[in-house]
Amino acid sequence: MKAEFEAIPLIKNEARKRFEIEVNGHYAFINYGERTHQIALVHTEADPELAGTGAAAAVVEKTLNYIKESGKKLLPFCPYVFAYIKKHPEWKEIVDEKFGGYDEL
Incomplete structure (x- = not known):
């Protein structure tokens, strides 16, 4: 992660079902779904300005x-997110082994 983003807090916006960061009034976010023992990340997006x-x-x-x-x-x-984990395999440890694409990571 670039240094300029390190101090920016991650917000879990439960009303919008997304994790987000705000940068100069613009957002980068990931839509999620959550169960008792799992979090599904569905879509990542950033405002065009980012x-x-x-x-x-x-x-x-x-x-x-x-x-x-x-x-x-x-x-x-x-x-x-899938591509990010393939590029950074140290994150595979948090992926649910039952996930359909687990062996592709």
């Missing part, structure tokens, strides 16, 4: 840290 800044990667990393700290398992349905 394109190419690394904000999407930052919200993914912050969200993965949140999931790890929560003790829940991850279901990475979002293609961006």
